Every structure is written in structure tokens, then in C-alpha cells.
Amino acid sequence: MALPPSTANWHWKNKNVTKWGKDWFEQELLAVRVKGEKEGEELFISDVKEVDGDIELGQRKSKLITIYDCKISLAFEGTASDGTSVQGTIQIPEVSHEITVDKTSDYSYYWSPSASSPTVDALIAQMRKSFPPILEEIFARFPAAMIDTHGKDLTVSADPSRAGTPAPGASSSSASGTAAAPTTASATTSAKVEKKAGKVNTSTVEVEATLVATADDLFSLLTDEKRIPMWTRAPAQSAAKADTDYSLFGGGVKGKYISLEPPKKVVQTWSLSSPTWPEGHAATLTTTLDQSSESTKVTWVLQGIPKGQEDEIKNNLEGYYIHGLKSIGLGSIL
Template sequence: MALPPSTANWHWKAKNLNSWGQGWFDRELTKVTVKGDKAGEELTITKIHEFEGDVELGQRKSKLITIYDCRIVLEWSGKASDESEVTGRLEIPEVSHENTLDKSSDYQYFWSITSDSSAAAEALVAMAKTRTPAILEEIFSRFPAAMIETHGKDLTVSADPSRAGTPAPAAPSASSTTASSSAAAATPKPAVKKEAKKVTVNSATVSVEASFMAAADDLFSMLTDEKKIPSWTRAPAKSAAKVDTEYSLFGGGVTGKYVSLEPPSKIVQTWALQSPTWPTGHIGTLTTTLNQSSDSTKITLSLAGVPLGMEDEIRNNLEGY
């Protein structure tokens, strides 16, 4: 007998993605081209010369975890300002979860020329050193989300029925006439979304604070932009960042609606946790305030409606994410 989703998703599972990871980087990095200020000066990454390390997606306690640490050596070619052809390599010793998401270490780049060296060739490399890192790091930042989007379903056991096929039409009611049944079959009615039944529980408010060396505008965007949210949740997200629109975080683990948005200082949203311990139909309200000072921004998260007994669990989750 199959384990229930809550149990199946509790235990550690992992998938090796080494080959997929190398292919992803090869496809994305070979799109990179930078141009200099001098006429004709241009450098393009052509292919991956070496790829070493481990790429793995894990799942534990219903959370998907990206695990990777790679050494990448790229080949590049370009044209210097004197119209000479130049080739070389770029070694990046570490592309990992730590420097991509945790920001615990900086990227390092080691450039070398494999063709004849000259002043113009050295100038081409100097130009690339200043203009390439930002482009590469934007690509690296998309890698964890791509891992989860492509392979997350292979590790997570869903409680929902499969949606691969076409849903069967609903059965007609017993009081329907033959004519009305035929008409209903010929003209399908739009699905009506059922609202979750609200429940009343004894609750409390949990608040946490944190300071970040970043502008409030950037943090507001990180919290509401659908493309940027996966960089910190490490899971797919849906967010239009408009009042009265629905959002989804952690691959559907948290859902709700935006109540109000005051960029870049305040976000109010309803909050429903898809958890065995969170009462079905219960909705909280999360208020996020961002106060920017001269060198940092303080974020305060205040979640009202936390069921009594869950305060510590919710506080740990808010602090962790």
C-alpha cells in the first residue's frame, strides 16, 4: 500500500542531476557575449571545456533542497580592437548553493589567453573582466529554480489526483430532463471555484525581525516578484503582486491573496499554510514592513492568526525563510 503524501514526503530522497546540470550551464552560458567601447571589440563564451562537481536535488520533510558545488572551465573567443582573433579560457572554481543563494562566499574568475597575447588581447580580457561577472551571476541565480522546476515533481508525492488527462464531465442531476442533460453535455459549464470554508480557532500573533544590507526597493521586489521569489524559497512561486490577486509560495505550501501593497515599505497578505497541523480553511494575515536606513533595511514580519500551540513552529519558519 502506498504511503500517504505527508509520510512519503517526510523521508530523505535525492536525485543526481550532474548530466542535466552540465547541459543546462552549457546551454545558458554559451549565450553570453560582451562588447567593449572600442570598435569591433567583442568576446563570446563558446562552450564548456571542463565541468566537475556534484549537482543534486533533495527532498526532506516536504521541502526541496538544491545541493550543488561545481567547477566550470569555459572556452571563449573574441575579436580585439586591432581586429585580431583572440581565444582563451575562463575558470570559475566554485558555483554552489553557498555562493549563489547563501551569499557566504564570492565568485572567483580566472581568465587566460590561449592564442597569441598582445596589448589589444589583454585589453579585450580586461573589458570582459568588468562586464561578464554580472551576466554570469544572473544566470547562476536562475539555476536552483530551474532544478526545482524541472525535477521537483520527481521527488514530491502529491496528494492531488493526476492532472495529466482531461477531466471527465460531471454527472447530470437526477432531476434533469433528457433534453436539459443533452444540452448540458453539449455545452460544458465553466468550473466554479469553491471557497474554503472558514473556521474559527484560538490564535496569536507571531512577529520576527531581520536586517539586510540591501535597499528596500530590492527586498520588496524579492518578496513579490514571481521570477525572484524562487531565489529564496527554492521552490516554484506564483505572484502577480496586485491587490486582491492570489499568490502561491513554496510550490503551493503557502497560498493567499494580496490585501494591500505599498512599495517599497509595506505588504499585507492573507496567509494559509498547507500543513497537517494548520487547520483546514483557517486563514491568517501576514504584514511585512520594510524600514530602510542609510546602510541597511529592517524587515518585520507579523503573522496574525497563528493557531495556539503553533507559535514556535511558525516563528522558526519565518526566521528561517
């Protein structure tokens, strides 16, 4: 029997849509063409040279969340008022959920025309003002397009909550009848795990990232109740003391601190609020921070994962922990 949507959608899921996202940007950006103020002036995007970065759609507690941080490189061509051919590139170092949705900062544009003359310079000066609003309108449509296209693959309900993420128009469908089948099969298998008596067969998952930040700062970001939402984008509870409870991702992950050694190590129990996680079962998450002269290597070792969930949990740790920290500007140097 299928789980009710409210229960099935509690599960922590990620879907990598990087290839789709790059194709979407290419299709939309190649349509940009702007006329200048003078007769014959024109500039258009001739090539999407690069869309570099990971693009994912995540779900936790029935919320769909867009997770992406891309560097985009564009080639442009055009004609100046005197008929001179104009070429060059535009570099946009960050197109991300944080800028588009959270409005944490402004977009940056770096123009590099291949030649210079009075008429070319005049055209480029115009386009520096005309292009950003057009490009940013495209960037603003991207999160909703991602949800429209891929949300049905993560949600069972027909009306998932999208707090913190732009919702598409009312005519868009969030789910289809075919999307429930794989989720139901997974949930049925997981239900059998919960009903098993006795010891749960477990394994260990390890992920790591090298981030441009001090160990002190990272330790604070991982344990300070006021700073945790900066990278999880969800409410948190954390007293950061041994033998105290904590809650991350709006209650999606819960546990108790076992020991804290600032700024080098945190040991805590770790339980996922999901129907696939055996009732009453807790794993142990050990986080170590090893600071060098320019960065800090962070290693997460999660011991006690129920067998069969290794890949899923690893993807979640990489998507929600590592990508979450990278998304606030720490930046991996790997």
C-alpha cells in the first residue's frame, strides 16, 4: 500500500539536473538580441561558451529547493553605428539560488570586447545598461522552470510546499500519476526495514570538502544556532554543548551532541526524519576540521547508516552540507 503523500514527501531527496540546466540556459540566452539607439546598432548573444557548476533540485519536508551556483560565459557579436563588426565575451561569475531567490547580492558582469573604437565603445556602453535587465529576467525564471520540469520526480503530492523557492504559474503541474510509482516502491521496501526486529545492519559513509575558511568560522557555521540557517536555509536548534539535542533543516535531521572540541571536531548522533529511516535508530556523525594556511579540510564520517541507503545519504551530505556551505561563498578549492 502506498504511503500517504504527506509521509512520502517527508523523505530527503536530491536530483542532479546539471545537464538539463545547461541546455536550458543555452536555449534562453541565445535568444537575447538588443537594438541600439542609433541606426544599425545591434548586439546579440552568439554562443553560450560555458555554464560551469552543479545544478540540483532538492526536497525535504515536502519543500522543493533549487540548489545551484554557476559561472556563465557568453560570447557576443554585433554591429556599431558605422558598420564596424563587434565581438567579445561577457563573464558572469555567479548565477545562484542565493542571488536570484534570496537576493543576497547583485550580479556581476565583466565585458571584454575584442576591439575598441569610438563607435564600438559607445555601443558597449549602451549594452552594459541594456543587457543586465534582460539576462536577469531569464535568471529569475530558471528556478521555477526547474521545479516545473523536475518537481514531479521528487514529490508525490500534487501541491508541494515551495517555501523559499519561486513557485511557477498556476497552470503548471507539480506532479503526475506516474511519479508516485517509484516513490511507493521505495517506501514499501523501507517500511519492511522499520518492522524488522533486533539489530539494524549498517555501514559507514564518508564525504569531505576543502573550503576557503578558517576552522573557527566553519565550526561556528556548523554548530551556532544563529548561523546554521545561513547555509541550510531552514530553521535550526543547537546549543552546541555535549549532551544537548539539536535539530537541522527544519527538523529533517535530529540528534544529540556527544562531544565538541572547537574548532577541530564535533561528534553527534544523527537521525533522519524519514519513513526510510528505522524508527528509533541513530547513526553517529563525526565532523573533523583540519586547517591549513589557506583553507580548511572538513571531513564528515557517518557511522550506522542502514544498509542500502549509502548512496542516497552520501548524495544528501554532499548536496545539503557541502553544497550548502559552498553556496554562501566559502568556495571549494578542489
